Amino acid sequence: MKFIHLSDTHLLARDDLSRPPHAGETLRAVIAEINEYHADAEICVITGDITHHGRPEQYDHAVELFATLAMPFIIIPGNHDIREPMLAAFPETPSDENGFINHGQTIGGIRFVMLDTIVPDAHHGTLCDARFDWLKRELANHRDLPTFLFMHHPPLDMGLPFLDSIRMDADVELAAILKDNPQIKHIFLGHLHRPSNGIWQGIPFNVGGSSQKGEPFDMRHEKEEELVERAPLKPMFGIVLTDPSGNVRYHYETVQFD
Ligand SMILES: [Fe+2]
Structure with missing residues (x-):
């Protein structure tokens, strides 16, 4: 079974050229590549930062572009998203009883569990008691299925001080859940805008790259404005x-865009 992992599309309104490269144009190029070579994928999973400011016109742009994908798609928010306009634009996206955009579904014998890690008006992520309760119930209901977790924010320091300062902060609690649920086979993340991978608490993870642009690989600076770009x-x-x-092979693919 094949699926596509898209992340950090960072869309602005269609005619907004203020943050180059134009995220709509780069996403068009990415989707063209996906549709030409990977139309056989079961689903496309989009791990947040769909828009750059969470504005309705930016979600309109996302609706228009995601509709061109050759396969169905599922979404969770990132720190640049806002729940209400996101759900208004994508009304088929489930949310839980507390309004968090948490949802799960079975695809190809695997349970895909999508977690909402956002904190309104902040860039770091968290999982609160209510979200952990939802996750525990979701996992208990499907304990027999190999499970993939998807969330925007990494739950660990990656050695990148700026990004580490805005990671998901409830790592101890999540680690305990992983220990109790050996059916969790893999974690898929966003937020870093870099093709990174590793193992955390014994579980392998992959971080999706951005369909717009990469984050500088800067292991020295903690402030965003000080980051040094070495190889875009x-x-x-x-x-x-x-x-x-639940075995996983993850390929990163780039598209030419000038
Ligand atoms: Fe992002």
Whole structure:
């Protein structure tokens, strides 16, 4: 089974040229590549920062572009998103009883669990008691299925001081849940705008690249305005091959965009 991992599309309104490269144009190029070579994918999972400011006209742009994907898609928010306009634009996206954009579904024998880690008006992420309660129930209801977790914010320091300062802060609580739920096979993340991977608490993870532009690879500076760009990344997406056992092969693909 193949699925596509898109992240950090950072869309502005269609005619807004204020943050180059134009995120709509880079996403068009990414989707063209996905549709030409990966139209056989079961689903496209989009791990947040769909828009740059969470404005309705930016979500309108997202609706228009995501509709051109050759396969269905599912979404969670990132720190640049705002729940209410996001759900208004994508009314088919489920949310839980507390309004968090948490949802799960079974695809190809795998449970895809999508977690809302955002904190309104902040860039770091968290999971609060209500969200952990939802996650525990979701996992208990599908304990027999290999499970992938998707969330925008990484739950660990990656050695990138700026991004580490805005990671998901409830790592101890999440680690305990991973320990109790060995059916969790893999974690898919966003937020870093970089093709990164590793193992956390014994669980492998991949961070999706941004379909717009990469974050500087800067292991020295903590302030965003001080980051030094050494080798700009191209617009990027992930191709994931899996099977009913939850094995994962993750390919990062870039598209040419000048
Ligand atoms: Fe982002």
